[in-house]
Amino acid sequence: MSIKLKRKIPKIICITGFILVLFLATGLGYFFYQNKSETSKQNYYMLDTELVDEQTKIEKQLKKDSEGSTLENPFIKLNPYGTSPLTAMLLFNTEEKMKITVEVEGENAATTIQSEVNSDYTTQHEIAVLGLYPNKANKVKITAVTQTGKKTEKTITIQTNKLPDEMPKIDVTTSDTTQMEQTGNQLTFITPSTKYAYGVDSNGDVRWYSTKYNSHVFKELENGHLLYLTKYDNADDTYSLLLETDYLGKIYHAYSMTTEAESEQSGSSSKSAIHHDAIELPSGNLLLTINDDTKYMEDTMIEIDRQTGEVIKEIDLKDILPEKFYKNYKARSDGKVDWFHQNAIWYDESDDSIVISSRNQDTVMKLDYETTAIKWILSDKTGWPDAYKKYLLDSTGTDFKYPAGQHAVEILPDQDDNSTTVDILLYDNNVVVTRGDKEASGQYSEAVQYRINEKTKKVEIVFSYGESLGEAYWTEIVGGSRYMETTGNYLINFGHRKDGKESSIIEVNQKGTVVFEMNLTNFPTSAWAYRAERFSLYPASYTFKLTQDE
Numbered sequence: 300m301s302i303k304l305k306r307k308i309p310k311i312i313c314i315t316g317f318i319l320v321l322f323l324a325t326g327l328g329y330f331f332y333q334n335k336s337e338t339s340k341q342n343y344y345m346l347d348t349e350l351v352d353e354q355t356k357i358e359k360q361l362k363k364d365s366e367g368s369t370l371e372n373p374f375i376k377l378n379p380y381g382t383s384p385l386t387a388m389l390l391f392n393t394e395e396k397m398k399i400t401v402e403v404e405g406e407n408a409a410t411t412i413q414s415e416v417n418s419d420y421t422t423q424h425e426i427a428v429l430g431l432y433p434n435k436a437n438k439v440k441i442t443a444v445t446q447t448g449k450k451t452e453k454t455i456t457i458q459t460n461k462l463p464d465e466m467p468k469i470d471v472t473t474s475d476t477t478q479m480e481q482t483g484n485q486l487t488f489i490t491p492s493t494k495y496a497y498g499v500d501s502n503g504d505v506r507w508y509s510t511k512y513n514s515h516v517f518k519e520l521e522n523g524h525l526l527y528l529t530k531y532d533n534a535d536d537t538y539s540l541l542l543e544t545d546y547l548g549k550i551y552h553a554y555s556m557t558t559e560a561e562s563e564q565s566g567s568s569s570k571s572a573i574h575h576d577a578i579e580l581p582s583g584n585l586l587l588t589i590n591d592d593t594k595y596m597e598d599t600m601i602e603i604d605r606q607t608g609e610v611i612k613e614i615d616l617k618d619i620l621p622e623k624f625y626k627n628y629k630a631r632s633d634g635k636v637d638w639f640h641q642n643a644i645w646y647d648e649s650d651d652s653i654v655i656s657s658r659n660q661d662t663v664m665k666l667d668y669e670t671t672a673i674k675w676i677l678s679d680k681t682g683w684p685d686a687y688k689k690y691l692l693d694s695t696g697t698d699f700k701y702p703a704g705q706h707a708v709e710i711l712p713d714q715d716d717n718s719t720t721v722d723i724l725l726y727d728n729n730v731v732v733t734r735g736d737k738e739a740s741g742q743y744s745e746a747v748q749y750r751i752n753e754k755t756k757k758v759e760i761v762f763s764y765g766e767s768l769g770e771a772y773w774t775e776i777v778g779g780s781r782y783m784e785t786t787g788n789y790l791i792n793f794g795h796r797k798d799g800k801e802s803s804i805i806e807v808n809q810k811g812t813v814v815f816e817m818n819l820t821n822f823p824t825s826a827w828a829y830r831a832e833r834f835s836l837y838p839a840s841y842t843f844k845l846t847q848d849e
Contacts (some may be wrong), residue, residue, distance in 0.1 A: 346608045347540070347553040354380065354550055358845045365390035370397075370424075370443055370453055377457060380548035382510045385433060387457050388547065389426035389441070396420040397443040397451075403430045404438040409476040410500040414484055414837035420446050427843040429546050429836040430486070430506040434461035462505055465494055467802075467822035471503035471815075478814040479806055480783035480790070484835045487790070487804060487817065490517040492777065493538075494826035496527075498834070503817055507546060507836065514538040516577045519834050523841025524551060526585070528573055531555075538571040541587075543605075546836055547843065554608050575642040584611070586653070588641050591615075595625055598639035600655075614671055616641065616657075621684050624660060643708045647721070650674075654723060656708045659732045661701070663708050663725065664690075675756060677701065677723075677749065681734040692751060692758040699760055702747065703740060704730035707779030707792075707830060711748070714761075719754040722761070726778040726791065744773045746780035746791045764789060764807050772796060772803065779830040788814065792831035802828035 357380060365374035373391040378384045389401070398420050405411035412430035431437045441453045479501060486498030486506055496513035500506050509527070516528035520543065527542045539556035556572035574597050577587045583605045590596045595617060602612035616639050617625055628638035643656035647665070652674060654665045662678040676683075676690045679701040683691060694701070702725055711722040727747045731740040745765025751758045765772060774795040781790040786808065793803040802822075806815035819828060 345555050347555045350542075350550050350553040355846065357381075361388065361390060362845065368392065370441065370451060373441070373453070373455065375455060375457060377459065378548070380550075383507070383546060383548035384510065385429075385431040385459060385505070385507050386547050387428040387431065387439075389424065389428060389455075391424050393422050393424065393443065395445050395449075396422055397424070397445055399424050399426055400442045400444075401426055401428050402440040402442070403428065403432075404440070405500070406502055406504070409481065410502055410504065410506075412484055412506070412836060425843060425845050427545075427547050427837075428457065430484075430500075431457060431459050433459050433505060435459055462508070463495065463510075465823050465826070466497065466505065466508070467819040467826070469499060469503040469505070470818045470820070471501070472818065473813050473816040474501045474503075475814040476501050478786070478788075478808060478812075480786045480788050480833055481815075482835070484837050485833055486836060487815075488517060488832045488834055489802075489804075489819070489828045490515065490830040490832065491822075492825045492827060492829045494823050498836070499817070501815065509548065512538075514571050515575050515829055516541070516573055517830070517832065518577065518579070519832075519838060520579050521583075521840060523838035526577055526579065528571070528577070536570055538573070541573060541577070541585075545841065545843070549843075552605065554603070576644050578644050578646055580646060581648060586644055586646070588644065594630070594634055594636055595639075596635045596637050597641055598625070600641070600644065614666075619666070619671055619673065620660075621687065623684075628659075642706050643725075645709045645723075647710050649721075654708055654710060656705055656725065658704050658706065658728075661703045661705070661731060661733050661735045663702060663705065663723070675751065675753060677751070677758060679703075679734040679736070690756075692756050694759070695757050696759040699758075700727070700729075700739065700747075701735055702727045702729075703735035704728040704732050704775070706777060707781070709782065711782050712784060714750070717752075720750055720752050722748055722750050724748045724780055724782050724789070726780040727763075727765075728774055728776065728778055730773075730775050741770070741773060741775075743767075743769050744778060744793060746789050748782075748789075762789070762809065764791060764805075764811050765793070768793075777827060777829045781832060783833060790831055790833055792828050794828040794830070799825070799827050804828060804831045 368374035368391040370391055370393055373389045376388045379388040400415045402413040437457045439455050443451045481501050488498040493514050494512055495508050496517050497505050497508035511529040512533045514528050518526040524543050524545050527544050528538050529540050530538055531540050541554040542550055543552040544550050573587050575588045584602050586602050589599055591599050598616040600614040601610050625638040628636050630636045639657045640659040642658050645654045651668050652665050653668050656663050664676045665674040673690045675692055677692050680691050706726045708725040714722045728744050731737050743766045745763050748762035749758050750761045772793045774793050777794040779792040788806050788808050790806045802819040804817045807813050
């Protein structure tokens, strides 16, 4: 794999020297491409410890500024880390050990955000206040309870500024909070292809956003932190900084892309070092969709060590799929061959495997993670060589349709108490790129739940929603669907409606009844909703603590 590290190269005065350098560079590039051994792996990422060190400086100053603060007169710092304007930090001490909760008053009960923000009784309190309204004097109630049950309440006011002008117009047309997968702490988060990531409540009010632009990767980690792809500066050309952060904006790890193997997202105005997806593995390491710098793009994954940024595993889809798939695929105008276009990864802990989505092969497939052996392939059977036919799933049931140009595949919790089946949910853009039902292509897009019998290699559709909406909700690119585990609802993102001028997020129950619908318009070019997620501002596993030494 030939990965070019960004560095300054001195000018070569001597023509002979220039030719020699060119010859060596070409030879080494070929060598690395041909030899995918452990020694050929390079660090695609490096840890940026300076960004984490900056957090320490901020926290030391906060501790200094908050000396002597009490519950009656708490220290309040709006946007403590400088990137999360609708959050605040409270610092104060109490004489008795107390447990603290905070509540941001909402427009109604369903939009009031309340959370227990520290699980211990203590005298030193470091409190994250999340979910403030923009451009408002927010009422925040602090409740302190002692171990004997004595309760003390204090209400403070936190004034915020208005939203950036680049935020979209948000129109909520349906919001049934009795049926939605929605509590006071949950927001619908919009992951864009570019510009601002933000979270809205059931009324459509923005209650969180980051001033650091985001692209494609906005994931909740096991510890309640966020995996967040951004830039060092919003004016930069490429999304090249991967952060482990939280809603306050605190950075825990930072990984800086050091290769030139960036990708231009189809239809987008930005480039990205991680082109579509990233997930956390059970080990805590990160699995990323990236490019090498060969002519073939968006067909490689790397696992990086969470603590060091070192590449410890590499998966090249050209080693797994038929050679003709990439060698015969038409190159783009820039000479790059986007034959696979991987846009999703999901890990299956039941058998240590991954399910991945290839838009340009109209294919979803499951791979053994250790060996990368194929377990099954969900795809129209057109064009597959005989050697792969044993992996292809056979359709059952009426009105079956294979996905085409799909996005956002995920594995669902067990649905039928059958250990031989697995249910996956995906967003079927229904745009045939290489193989599929060309007559249906372009007529609608839909969320589809497939049930796969991994023993018999049979597949059926058990739920779908979107066909009845017709061509008005067809989206050629982007989009997603998510299963809501408490209600069994489906959150569906028709992200690229009307040639990318509108995004519609719809939540339906299992009967297909709409319980929430939100439309986004008037956003900057390419700032459509790439994915929509439903996350809590206060994940159960999240605990905020200052980390600097006393």
